[in-house]
Amino acid sequence: MVVNKFGGASIKDAESVKRTTEICKHKISNGIIVISAMGKITNLLEELTLKYFKNESYSGDLDSFKIFHLDIISALFPTNHIVFSKATLFFELLIKKLESNPSIDYDYEYDQIVPFGELLSTLIISEYLNYLNHKVSLIDIRKLLKTNDTYRNAKVDWEVSSVNVNKEFKNLETKLYLTQGFIGTDQNGFNTTLGREGSDYTAAALAYILQAEKVVVWKDVPGIMCADPAWIPDTDKIEQLSYLDAIELAYYGAKVIHPKTIKPLQNKKIPLQVRSFLEQENEGTVINSFDNLTLPPVYIKKDDQVLISIKPTDYSFIVEENLSHIFSILAENKITVNLMQNSAVSFSIVVDNELFRIKNAITELKNCYNVKYNDNLELITIRHHISGAENKVLNRRMVLVEQHTRSVARYLVR
Ligand code: ASP
Ligand code: MG
Numbered sequence: 237m238v239v240n241k242f243g244g245a246s247i248k249d250a251e252s253v254k255r256t257t258e259i260c261k262h263k264i265s266n267g268i269i270v271i272s273a274m275g276k277i278t279n280l281l282e283e284l285t286l287k288y289f290k291n292e293s294y295s296g297d298l299d300s301f302k303i304f305h306l307d308i309i310s311a312l313f314p315t316n317h318i319v320f321s322k323a324t325l326f327f328e329l330l331i332k333k334l335e336s337n338p339s340i341d342y343d344y345e346y347d348q349i350v351p352f353g354e355l356l357s358t359l360i361i362s363e364y365l366n367y368l369n370h371k372v373s374l375i376d377i378r379k380l381l382k383t384n385d386t387y388r389n390a391k392v393d394w395e396v397s398s399v400n401v402n403k404e405f406k407n408l409e410t411k412l413y414l415t416q417g418f419i420g421t422d423q424n425g426f427n428t429t430l431g432r433e434g435s436d437y438t439a440a441a442l443a444y445i446l447q448a449e450k451v452v453v454w455k456d457v458p459g460i461m462c463a464d465p466a467w468i469p470d471t472d473k474i475e476q477l478s479y480l481d482a483i484e485l486a487y488y489g490a491k492v493i494h495p496k497t498i499k500p501l502q503n504k505k506i507p508l509q510v511r512s513f514l515e516q517e518n519e520g521t522v523i524n525s526f527d528n529l530t531l532p533p534v535y536i537k538k539d540d541q542v543l544i545s546i547k548p549t550d551y552s553f554i555v556e557e558n559l560s561h562i563f564s565i566l567a568e569n570k571i572t573v574n575l576m577q578n579s580a581v582s583f584s585i586v587v588d589n590e591l592f593r594i595k596n597a598i599t600e601l602k603n604c605y606n607v608k609y610n611d612n613l614e615l616i617t618i619r620h621h622i623s624g625a626e627n628k629v630l631n632r633r634m635v636l637v638e639q640h641t642r643s644v645a646r647y648l649v650r
Pocket of ligand 1: 243244272273278279353417418431432433434435436
């Protein structure tokens with residue numbers, strides 16, 4: 237049994253939905269298909285959530301959300317199809333949520349709103365496959381995938397989820413199911429999300445629980461590349477990758493795979509194939525337990541980074557007590573550190589620009605330290621670095637922090 241996953245780019249308009257459903261018709265007769273939100277809908281819902289949370293007008297975003305899906309539905313189905321009323325039900329649920337006052341927990345509010353992207357996409361794709369006579373059962377993954385309540389970065393409760401998933405997905409060798417990636421529910425039944433781009437992780441989690449023979453992630457790139465082609469155009473595809481390399485690349489910010497995806501697959505030695513829905517003859521990249529592969533330099537970039545420099549107010553040394561205090565503040569604010577560096581009197585960290593989290597953490601840090609920060613930076617990592625490899629990407633840019641280990645070079649640049 238194979239778990240196939242399709243992301244936003246493969247279902248960004250009616251035409252791509254047709255292409256993706258053709259792939260399903262011809263290549264996927266059984267098992268599970270995991271789908272994320274269509275196109276850039278998650279970004280749109282993020283903006284909507286922020287406005288709702290700040291008591292600003294979100295009606296433009298809400299209209300865009302409805303129109304986007306209705307346009308696609310209208311292009312795919314006859315006017316009297318049941319999908320119209322099913323979609324309307326979801327719109328009404330979303331509106332009902334938005335008409336209530338937001339709580340003070342932004343992450344919670346986010347998770348109650350953003351999953352509507354996946355709810356709509358899976359409704360549309362499953363209805364369309366059935367309309368094309370490729371029979372598929374739509375499963376609401378929120379009933380099965382149970383998580384803790386760390387909203388926006390929820391952790392899967394493997395025990396409960398395994399029982400649910402095994403009970404629901406039956407006869408996978410003959411039946412085809414379709415379900416949402418990225419979302420789950422906590423023990424109180426509130427929606428949770430697994431972190432941006434988390435649909436790959438859902439596919440991996442289902443494969444792990446059900447002992448799938450393989451996971452296939454369909455992308456708009458030929459496979460895993462030595463760099464994001466949008467950034468470095470003349471870049472090569474990697475044919476084979478070990479789990480360890482894949483984990484490292486994802487950790488440093490390679491967007492092709494979600495960082496959490498690999499571990500469950502590695503644990504059960506389930507291969508992951510990353511392939512293109514545009515070039516179907518191309519087999520893409522296979523991630524498996526390979527040894528002794530030699531890889532060329534791989535370039536990874538994280539945008540929108542913030543450098544925070546922390547100094548004791550009295551110019552004393554940074555000692556272990558300071559570090560543990562600083563980290564407790566970071567942990568409380570759920571901030572992940574992408575790079576750190578310390579000197580005698582200062583400690584610097586590089587983090588993603590996470591609006592409220594960074595602001596809160598800086599306010600707290602300022603009670604005890606002098607805190608400076610620089611934003612709008614890029615963190616470039618070169619894995620399998622060889623001398624001179626950085627010339628390709630640094631060209632005279634200002635380097636604020638630089639770090640080297642045996643095979644990895646990292647540059648924080650403006
Ligand atoms: N729709 C979610 C996102 O865009 C999850 C995913 O695409 O995997 O982050
Ligand atoms: Mg996506």
